[in-house]
Amino acid sequence: MSARENILKAIAMNQPELAELPVIDIASTIRYEDSYTQFKTVLESIGGKVELISDLTVLKEQLISDRLNGKFVVNTIETLGDVDEKAAFLSAFELEKVEKGYVKGTVGVAENGAVWIYESQMINRLVPFICQHLILVIEKKNIVDNLHQAYEKIDVSKEGFGVFIAGPSKTADIEQSLVIGAHGARSATIYVIA
Amino acid sequence: MAVKHADLAEKFIADEPRTNWHDETLWFVREKRDKAAHGLPEWEQLREWGSQIKNNTLSNLSNYLKEFEEKATANGIKVHWASDAQEHNEIVHKIIQKHGIQKIVKSKSMLTEECQLNEFLQHRGIEVVDTDLGERIVQFRKEPPSHIVLPAIHLKKEDVSATFHEHLQTEKGNNDPQYLTEAARQHLRNKFVESQLAITGVNFAIAETGGFVVCTNEGNADMGAHTAPVHIACMGFEKLIPKAAHLSVFLRLLARSATGQPITTYSSHFNKPRSNQEMHLVIVDNGRSKQLGREDFRNSLKCIRCAACFNTCPVYRRSGGHSYHTAVAGPIGSILNPNLDMKANADLPFASTLCGSCTNVCPVKINIHEQLWKWRQVIVAEGYVATSKKISMLGMSFVFSSPKIYRLMGKTARGIMHVFPFIINNKLNTWYKQREMPEAPKDSFRDWYLKNRKN
Ligand code: SF4
Numbered sequence: 311m312s313a314r315e316n317i318l319k320a321i322a323m324n325q326p327e328l329a330e331l332p333v334i335d336i337a338s339t340i341r342y343e344d345s346y347t348q349f350k351t352v353l354e355s356i357g358g359k360v361e362l363i364s365d366l367t368v369l370k371e372q373l374i375s376d377r378l379n380g381k382f383v384v385n386t387i388e389t390l391g392d393v394d395e396k397a398a399f400l401s402a403f404e405l406e407k408v409e410k411g412y413v414k415g416t417v418g419v420a421e422n423g424a425v426w427i428y429e430s431q432m433i434n435r436l437v438p439f440i441c442q443h444l445i446l447v448i449e450k451k452n453i454v455d456n457l458h459q460a461y462e463k464i465d466v467s468k469e470g471f472g473v474f475i476a477g478p479s480k481t482a483d484i485e486q487s488l489v490i491g492a493h494g495a496r497s498a499t500i501y502v503i504a
Numbered sequence: 505m506a507v508k509h510a511d512l513a514e515k516f517i518a519d520e521p522r523t524n525w526h527d528e529t530l531w532f533v534r535e536k537r538d539k540a541a542h543g544l545p546e547w548e549q550l551r552e553w554g555s556q557i558k559n560n561t562l563s564n565l566s567n568y569l570k571e572f573e574e575k576a577t578a579n580g581i582k583v584h585w586a587s588d589a590q591e592h593n594e595i596v597h598k599i600i601q602k603h604g605i606q607k608i609v610k611s612k613s614m615l616t617e618e619c620q621l622n623e624f625l626q627h628r629g630i631e632v633v634d635t636d637l638g639e640r641i642v643q644f645r646k647e648p649p650s651h652i653v654l655p656a657i658h659l660k661k662e663d664v665s666a667t668f669h670e671h672l673q674t675e676k677g678n679n680d681p682q683y684l685t686e687a688a689r690q691h692l693r694n695k696f697v698e699s700q701l702a703i704t705g706v707n708f709a710i711a712e713t714g715g716f717v718v719c720t721n722e723g724n725a726d727m728g729a730h731t732a733p734v735h736i737a738c739m740g741f742e743k744l745i746p747k748a749a750h751l752s753v754f755l756r757l758l759a760r761s762a763t764g765q766p767i768t769t770y771s772s773h774f775n776k777p778r779s780n781q782e783m784h785l786v787i788v789d790n791g792r793s794k795q796l797g798r799e800d801f802r803n804s805l806k807c808i809r810c811a812a813c814f815n816t817c818p819v820y821r822r823s824g825g826h827s828y829h830t831a832v833a834g835p836i837g838s839i840l841n842p843n844l845d846m847k848a849n850a851d852l853p854f855a856s857t858l859c860g861s862c863t864n865v866c867p868v869k870i871n872i873h874e875q876l877w878k879w880r881q882v883i884v885a886e887g888y889v890a891t892s893k894k895i896s897m898l899g900m901s902f903v904f905s906s907p908k909i910y911r912l913m914g915k916t917a918r919g920i921m922h923v924f925p926f927i928i929n930n931k932l933n934t935w936y937k938q939r940e941m942p943e944a945p946k947d948s949f950r951d952w953y954l955k956n957r958k959n
Pocket of ligand 1: 761806811814836866868
């Protein structure tokens with residue numbers, strides 16, 4: 311018998327009597343008076359930055375000036391300016407030099423500062439991780455109070471990959487001292503469009 | 505009992521300031537967990553949901569696994585099954601050989617520690633670079649991780665500095681964590697960009713979707729998995745959960761219980777390989793199906809490896825992870841390891857005061873201290889323990905196991921609450937409600953005896 315059959319047989323033999331799944335009553339989970347403020351407070355407590363903007367003008371200008379100054383940026387947001395489709399074909403070796411990644415998020419979560427990003431919003435799966443500085447853009451109306459609501463809004467299996475990112479990469483592996491910028495982005499700024 | 509926890513613990517506590525530091529640091533992490541948990545009014549409800557979802561998973565595991573395999577395969581993931589550590593290692597080795605791969609990066613996976621994958625590959629001339637900062641530090645030092653979430657928690661920054669000076673040529677004596685982390689970042693980014701194979705663990709695998717979730721703060725799992733042309737994810741079969749919606753319950757519990765963070769920085773949901781990428785998933789038994797059949801201990805398979813039980817445990821905090829001489833230390837390790845090898849790990853269920861603090865913090869409500877107590881009965885009944893040890897059936901065995909440990913614990917306990925973490929007077933702690941809080945004596949009997957003998 312194969313390992314698979316052996317394992318499945320042993321499990322079927324040893325597993326206890328069927329226990330029911332609980333009903334997750336989302337209505338009983340936390341709500342915030344002001345989800346945006348909660349989102350901002352939590353993100354800033356974990357090393358992120360949050361800016362409320364009325365439209366994309368500031369970001370458009372930032373992107374133009376980055377490019378004018380010869381910074382290596384990858385923009386994946388159509389409404390901001392030219393999209394760097396070529397990022398799909400760049401190697402990790404090349405992407406390692408990306409100064410800034412501009413990426414659109416789908417949902418923001420007030421309770422933990424996380425932003426959901428689909429693979430299609432990154433162009434290349436590496437972009438939000440490998441860039442030195444991450445710029446995320448979400449709409450204020452897409453900030454939900456908690457993770458249960460976030461999972462209701464997204465479809466995790468819609469694409470090949472998706473991620474919740476909460477702030478910049480960090481570690482506390484040396485004597486529990488928090489250091490921002492472990493392997494991933496050294497900073498994460500989340501622009502929230504009002 | 506070949507190596508005894510108590511003997512190894514004595515070595516650890518020989519350096520008293522370091523022991524105190526270890527103790528206090530982990531207690532600090534435990535306090536952060538409390539703060540995060542108390543920030544959610546529905547915390548107890550969440551634990552209950554987490555526990556019930558895992559109960560359901562274990563009760564229908566064979567079906568869920570089949571469902572998962574079917575969906576994952578349809579997603580383009582190659583699913584493998586391994587009965588034990590040896591088979592797991594051979595599967596990984598075969599994939600490496602097939603591609604003639606040289607450059608391998610691995611993010612944290614307690615399963616691969618349990619299977620001793622690195623050693624297995626090393627014997628076959630293959631080097632694996634551990635990329636979690638803590639794991640890289642201990643790998644340089646040829647030590648095992650001492651904690652499942654904080655692998656290098658037994659080390660001071662001076663130790664890390666000396667290690668990095670030797671291996672990464674950092675400035676001698678520069679102990680700045682920022683500087684040392686930056687050196688590791690540069691070193692590991694070079695490893696990532698040239699990697700041909702990335703090995704990761706799995707935090708949750710979802711039967712409904714055939715996808716899996718990996719959580720890190722550093723981003724190392726993603727840096728490897730999205731670079732390398734081949735990705736192998738390794739999981740014990742108990743990592744399964746039924747539905748994607750259940751991820752909300754577990755991701756809310758996991759980081760809060762582990763480090764007090766509201767969520768890990770990265771919670772990555774893998775469903776399909778990238779185009780031209782090969783994605784493998786190895787599902788491992790290695791004693792788990794046997795544990796599932798042990799009625800008293802099957803609950804241990806609900807564990808989501810948050811390490812809250814480590815951080816709160818007065819014995820773990822004062823004896824260090826290495827004294828447990830196994831890949832998974834701490835209270836939960838002391839339940840899992842006797843199942844794998846009862847003789848070699850017969851000492852572990854005795855490395856506990858049975859205070860119950862672990863059970864109180866466990867996000868999936870595993871009755872940890874009760875299981876430790878039950879293992880003691882089994883181990884004694886099977887004849888794996890000396891008669892002199894039988895006193896410890898009643899609890900506090902670790903404290904009584906060596907005069908030095910007893911004195912050290914006692915001294916601290918009289919002054920500081922944190923040696924009795926189970927005495928936490930909050931309304932959520934129902935355990936406390938039914939019990940009397942013991943009065944801590946001003947002097948220990950020993951102090952009293954020494955004082956009074958002189959008169
Ligand atoms: S037994 Fe519970 S507290 Fe301990 S690591 Fe597992 S889930 Fe966390």
